[in-house]
Amino acid sequence: MAHKNDFLAQVLATRGGERVLECYQCGTCSGSCPVLLEMEYGPRQIMHMIHMGLEEEVLSSPDMWYCVSCYSCACRCPRGIEITDVMAALRALSLQKGFIQDKEAKLSRAFAETVRQHGRSFEPELLARYYARTLDLLGLLRQIPLGLKMLYKGKLPLLPKNVENTRAWRKIFTPAGGKEKDTEC
Amino acid sequence: MVDAARHPKITLLTYAQVQEVSGYIGNFQVKVLQQPRYVIPDRCNGCGLCPEVCPIEVPNEFEEGIAPRKAIYVPQPQAVPLVYTIDLENCIECYKCVEACGSLHAIDFSQEPEEVTLDVGTIIVATGYDVWDPSPIEEYGYGSYENVITTLELERLIGESGPTDGRCIRPSDGQVPESIAFVQCVGSRDSRYHEYCSGFCCMYTIKNALVFKEKYPDADVYIFYIDIRTPAKGYEEFYERARGMGIKFIQGRPAEIVETRTSGNLIVHTEDRSLGRPLEVEAEMVVLSPAAVPRREAVALGQTLTIPNSPDGFYMEYHPKLRPMDTASEGIFLAGCAQGPKDIPASVSQGSAAASRAGRIMAADHWEIEPLVAYVWPDRCKECGLCVDKCPYNAIIGEKGQIARIVPAKCHGCGACVSECPQNAITQMHFTDAQILAQIHALLAERPEEKIMAFMCHWCSSMGADTAGVSHFEYPPTSRGIRVMCSARTDRDFIFEAFRLGAGMVLASGCHPQDCHYITGQQHAAKRFEKVASALAKMGISPERFRVEWISAAEGQKYARVITEMDRTLKQLGTERIKAENEQTRDKLAKRLRRWTEVPGVAKVLGGGGDGP
Numbered sequence: 109m110a111h112k113n114d115f116l117a118q119v120l121a122t123r124g125g126e127r128v129l130e131c132y133q134c135g136t137c138s139g140s141c142p143v144l145l146e147m148e149y150g151p152r153q154i155m156h157m158i159h160m161g162l163e164e165e166v167l168s169s170p171d172m173w174y175c176v177s178c179y180s181c182a183c184r185c186p187r188g189i190e191i192t193d194v195m196a197a198l199r200a201l202s203l204q205k206g207f208i209q210d211k212e213a214k215l216s217r218a219f220a221e222t223v224r225q226h227g228r229s230f231e232p233e234l235l236a237r238y239y240a241r242t243l244d245l246l247g248l249l250r251q252i253p254l255g256l257k258m259l260y261k262g263k264l265p266l267l268p269k270n271v272e273n274t275r276a277w278r279k280i281f282t283p284a285g286g287k288e289k290d291t292e293c
Numbered sequence: 294m295v296d297a298a299r300h301p302k303i304t305l306l307t308y309a310q311v312q313e314v315s316g317y318i319g320n321f322q323v324k325v326l327q328q329p330r331y332v333i334p335d336r337c338n339g340c341g342l343c344p345e346v347c348p349i350e351v352p353n354e355f356e357e358g359i360a361p362r363k364a365i366y367v368p369q370p371q372a373v374p375l376v377y378t379i380d381l382e383n384c385i386e387c388y389k390c391v392e393a394c395g396s397l398h399a400i401d402f403s404q405e406p407e408e409v410t411l412d413v414g415t416i417i418v419a420t421g422y423d424v425w426d427p428s429p430i431e432e433y434g435y436g437s438y439e440n441v442i443t444t445l446e447l448e449r450l451i452g453e454s455g456p457t458d459g460r461c462i463r464p465s466d467g468q469v470p471e472s473i474a475f476v477q478c479v480g481s482r483d484s485r486y487h488e489y490c491s492g493f494c495c496m497y498t499i500k501n502a503l504v505f506k507e508k509y510p511d512a513d514v515y516i517f518y519i520d521i522r523t524p525a526k527g528y529e530e531f532y533e534r535a536r537g538m539g540i541k542f543i544q545g546r547p548a549e550i551v552e553t554r555t556s557g558n559l560i561v562h563t564e565d566r567s568l569g570r571p572l573e574v575e576a577e578m579v580v581l582s583p584a585a586v587p588r589r590e591a592v593a594l595g596q597t598l599t600i601p602n603s604p605d606g607f608y609m610e611y612h613p614k615l616r617p618m619d620t621a622s623e624g625i626f627l628a629g630c631a632q633g634p635k636d637i638p639a640s641v642s643q644g645s646a647a648a649s650r651a652g653r654i655m656a657a658d659h660w661e662i663e664p665l666v667a668y669v670w671p672d673r674c675k676e677c678g679l680c681v682d683k684c685p686y687n688a689i690i691g692e693k694g695q696i697a698r699i700v701p702a703k704c705h706g707c708g709a710c711v712s713e714c715p716q717n718a719i720t721q722m723h724f725t726d727a728q729i730l731a732q733i734h735a736l737l738a739e740r741p742e743e744k745i746m747a748f749m750c751h752w753c754s755s756m757g758a759d760t761a762g763v764s765h766f767e768y769p770p771t772s773r774g775i776r777v778m779c780s781a782r783t784d785r786d787f788i789f790e791a792f793r794l795g796a797g798m799v800l801a802s803g804c805h806p807q808d809c810h811y812i813t814g815q816q817h818a819a820k821r822f823e824k825v826a827s828a829l830a831k832m833g834i835s836p837e838r839f840r841v842e843w844i845s846a847a848e849g850q851k852y853a854r855v856i857t858e859m860d861r862t863l864k865q866l867g868t869e870r871i872k873a874e875n876e877q878t879r880d881k882l883a884k885r886l887r888r889w890t891e892v893p894g895v896a897k898v899l900g901g902g903g904d905g906p
Contacts, residue, residue, distance in 0.1 A: 130536050
């Protein structure tokens, strides 16, 4: 085991990650998490794995991508740890270090790109961007019945409807975390 | 400690052992054996010239054997009084120290052990604890792996005044470890060794981990634990600080520690319970937190002082909640770890409490005691000496061939001697045979075969019966209770007399064995009741008609259950059968009770009934 716990130091340096060391493993976060069963470890174990410096396991897990940012864990944490922010920080670290393996991450990526483009979501483009990344043709075909239903109810626009001033929007979007030029992941 | 040594009214007797304690509250005589120091305390000024010339070096006990000391030494630099002592076992008598001492003439090889007798009013026992030697836990390898040490050894290694000047080095190669693992609950909370929690180890381990981490911020510090217990004021905040410093707390008691031959490093195997998976941690040094255990001499000293030990070996307090600094012997008090493991604030609190309890007595001219003491009729005593052994408080003076005499100030009024005296030569104030007999007669005056005669001790069983009433636990109205101070006072003859009068059932009850308020009273009672049961069965009383139960003050439900069950048995046996049995055994019982009439007052009670044995 390495003596230097670089991963822990990196998490401590993120916004929200400053207090991860105070976690005493009570389990309130995992107990509050609505998507715990979808996760591989859940927030409590993720906190402990950060303490233990298990960088690869944490950053290649799908858990932070499943986080729906409901903030239940952060609201209830008796140690005042902003777990939702830690999850966001882990997503960023995972991207930055190229650990992401999960398709959830690809969806997030496709979504961010679409929103940056139009200022709001545009489903056909989101689908195109996502499936272009995953090359999951079967998955795309499975979406057809839902797509038809949405189309029938007028929930699926055929043309994008941008926000009024896309240039100003992209200016706002960029400092908030979206990248000017996307790199393939 | 220095203040205590300087106080005009405090005399410190160090390097001395208590040999014998006699007397009672306000009037104790204590024999103390003063070991010879071979140094005259009044002349020694602690200058430290003598150890410089002493050629002998032996392991220093205070430094856990890490450093040497000379044959002329003080146990530790801050020792009070600061007087040197010659360890004659290792001294070669070269007399270089005498030369070094020069004109002070403090060294005196002619000293002999000296017996000192002290007259004291009260005694406070503050004998502390020992640290358990963890070598029996083979899986941790203490004693065979060089780099597995105990907390006290680490204390000396990280202490600034220690032999390494605070440089924490590991034994195998003298290097500062880059990783260190602390293991909690070593020999405590472990049914193989000690079941109790030593209480203060979590805090000292967190302290040591913090000290180590502050000295060596780059080191990896692990604490392996079952539960972290930091309940007192400010303790949780301290724990939080340790977590914040990056000390790794791993929930999981190590299963095994394995030494790496080449490096001397240790692999700690455990289950990381936070992740539910096995974990191996390589640490360059492992520190065990061993159980705090009673002093080696705790039982022997307890016998000298007539204070009982709890099942865990620490001295038993008079009451765990209300009188934690008092003992079963009046005028003797407990402070600190002698009573049970505790940390410094708790020890200081208990010490102050014990001192003030003692001060109350010391300031008084007279001291009132409970009037419930025992008394020997000298003319009836046949000098057999049996009562002396039965007294839990050593309150009876009188060996075989000597009329027994009870020291009222030491007597706690349990009544064990009264019931055990084969001559009925002892009585207890307020609980005389005649008084209890009168109660039996009154309670069984009508339809005795339908009644359950219950003998209950004051502290537990009668309180249990009271709890049953207060808590509204329902039970049949057939029981009739008689309160005695201790189940040891429930005389064999009371039970026989109840059956002779035709009682349907008899219940003998008292405290649970470990809870007896009179140290060994319950044990005497238990033995006696066994004999009574077999005697009754031989005479022809159905065995289910006599029952022995240990019921605590909290067990109201148990009291109700026992009476309900006995009532059911009573109904099942039926009045006819009980009456027949009673008819058949009455004469045999009367024969056993014949001598009873000689007890002062008894004949009068029996005479009133007109059917005395």
